[in-house]
Amino acid sequence: MSVGLATNLGVAPVMQDAGASPLVVRGMTVSYGQKPVVFSVDMEIKNGSMTAIIGPNGAGKSTLLKAALGIVKPLAGDALVFGQPLRNQRSRIAYVPQRASVDWDFPTRVIDVVLMGLYRELGLLGRVRKGHIQKAMACLDRVGMTDFADRQIGQLSGGQQQRVFLSRALAQEAELYLLDEPFAGVDAATEKAIISVLKGLRDEGKTVVAVHHDLSTVGEYFDRVFLINTNKIAEGPVKETFTSENLDRTYGGRLATGQLDQLNLAAG
């Protein structure tokens, strides 16, 4: 049995249409202290796709996103957004951080959080006008949270908070959406709402990348998958890449065969 190795262990992979890819990561290595969390990772997100970033805990999924977005400083490597460095393309991306990274006791209302997504329009001193409120309410409507507009965010449930976060991202009117564990700790209704919004975005031609933790929904929600465990294991369409062999390599053979069976994997 030959071990299929991911073709991109090294540095810059050969790309077609390099200018058009929403996100290209090259040779990214991030370490905390002496321990690399992400090692020499290349990633290419295809335009208009819904990609899931999958891997065990501590595999570097969130770190990879954060390094690509310039939130943490990598040891090596870089990222290009639509073929250019991030700083020139910020208006085309929207980032939804992990829900736990924010202090939800902060004194602000749901509508205020969504309006944060309109920062680019409002600028430093711009007044919030009716048009902005309408836009924000429309975004809340897409996630089904219009009734909560005046609510203090600390009074929301986990699922509701996640929807507010997504709503803020929608307000940014980006072309590339990056979400860190959008389905973690949310109720079933919220999960349905979120995936319907994300699919709507994909249908509009936008690109969605999400760090995802639930293997059982990968096939249903995403069309491409990126498997990582400190380094890249595999990348490609779900049908070809989300295989038991790749999952074994990602999870170190720790997935029970029963779990794998349930996952309805592609053959091979």
Added chain:
Amino acid sequence: MLLEALSLQMGYNATLVTIGACFLGVAAGVTGTFLYLRKRALVSDAISHATLPGVGAAFILMVMLGGDGRNLPVLLFGSAVSAGLGLLCVNWLTRQTRLAEDAAIGSVLSVFFGFGIVLLTIIQTMSAGRAAGLEGFLLGSTAGMLWNDAIVIVLSGAVTLALVLLLRRPMGLVAFDPEFAASSGVNIERVDLAIMGLVMAVTVVGLKIVGLILIVAMLIIPPVTARFWTDRTDRVALIAGFCGGAAAWIGAAISATAPALPTGPIIVLVSFAMFAVSMFLAPDRGVLAAFLRHQSFQKRVHLRQGLLALAQEQPIYETYTMRLLHRAGLALPDGVPTEAGKARAAKALRDEKRWQLVRADQSLESAAALYDGLREIETVLTTDQISEIDAQIGGPRGLSE
């Protein structure tokens, strides 16, 4: 003159101050260790500032009852009472309201201190002469230190140390790993209370020599210093005690050599100097050591990534990587690999493949956990194991793969 000071030959007052300071330094260093490890270093700031109203109130009460306000033990007792109250307020605010601990500490610190200042101004108007000593509690006042004062300080310091010795196991456990301690049946709240109580005792004792503002330094700096030299809780406490005592001894000696060299600040500055030296030069945890390690780590990462790129005939775009490869004789300046480079690159690629297999195999889980992108696989598996893996991969091949 410094040597004389260090060997306690500068006179009665200087000797008392030095010995008292030394005991204080040791007690503060040791006690502060547990506070620091519990990540509550600044609670000591709240406790120390909260002593002021107690001192003032004790003085006023004594005078109102007809006594001499300057009775040290009574003043210290008063300071302990108000410090204890302050601590209770901090805990109450943190637990019963949405305020975080830093807000609780800051508000207790400033409000109690403010009220203490009010009392001080009352005292100033009560009996101008006798009150002058109380402001000394802010920054310490070692001039005219009495034998009795020294005895109080030494005894309290010794008692504190004895208590720490007695309670070192539970305190150490809670400071090091509170969850484990809780699961082994240790009552975390009570131990925390004990730690705070000891901190309070040290603070109160230190009021006379270094004053309430600088006692915080003696509680925090020695443990931080000690932490650079060891990872074990009991050793941190020991080294902290030593550093605290040494800084106090040296500081008191220096301050005795000339006027206008106030004891408290000099002790703190000596302590800080010891910290700075430790932070930079300590082997392993020091900044210099960490920097060198990081540089070498970064080099190895870039080299490895460069080799892997060479092995897969991919372009290298980072100039730093190219430079490293060239300097190591593994590639020419334009990125073409040398013979040595080709060999190393092939080995690197093969190692990656071997590692992939190891990490997919559950029976090799403990070996897989050691993967960090740079580790040589020979250090983790036996030659037999490696041959097995090679058989699966299909043996070493040339670069053209």
Added chain:
Amino acid sequence: MTGAEFVPLSLPPLLIGICAAVACALPGNFLLLRKQALIGDAISHVVLPGIVIAFLFTGSVSAWPMMVGAALASVFAVVLIEAVRRLGRIEPGAAMGLTFTTMFAGGVLLLEQSDTSTVHLDVEHALYGNLESLIWLDAVGWQSLADPAALATLPVELPRIALTLMAVIVFTWLFWRLLVLSTFDDSFALTLGLHTGWISLALVVVAAVAAVAAFDAVGSIIVIAMFICPPASARLMTNRLEVQIAWSVVFAVISAVLGYVLAGYGPLWLGSDNAVSAAGMIATVSGVILASTALFAPCRKRAGAPRH
């Protein structure tokens, strides 16, 4: 109390106290929300060495060198704290405590060593100010407010702190959105391209400038009370940031006014003829307000576990 007594003796200290309290409370709101309340503690301790060094450099105790010295000292302290924290991998509280106590010790040493016999710069004053003595000698009553000659002898601390308050208000208004965004969700703010590190620094510098200006009124250590207590009390009163800011201003003003009045007149009412420290009383009143809100305010409890 007639205008003839009030205007020269009480009006300037009251106004100075109010301006100082509000100038500290405003940035204090954000420091509180960023869990950086103790930066106020650090700033108020390092103001002393900053001022001493400025005095040694310039030989004068006039305001601007002192402000610059204190602002620089605060920046230095913040940078040093960050450096110690990162290089030494020390937890933030200990890094702060270590740095500011050492800087304070340095300041005290410098003070003792330098020749301050000709200049009024003693440590106790630095610690708790002298609000009561900031009187307006040339005023004779309310009419002096319209008299340019009298106005020229207003205690210089008043226009200074008033200007500082203006600057703080302008800063807060101008950078409101940046402050809210970077405080609430730092990584999101980074992806928008905001320089959250600079915003943090700017907030600390503004706080330091307010602290220095308030220094003359209430001394350095009680400034912490002004940074923390009114905002903390306000935090317990509401769930909306704009309302919290408003409440913090109200509480700051009450603390200043009530504190000053109680300090000046309280002892008189109790039968003694000496005033007590106004600064201390202001801090005490702000503490009483905090205690009251902690016991009774509507939003004092943590938001509990979310309902589904």
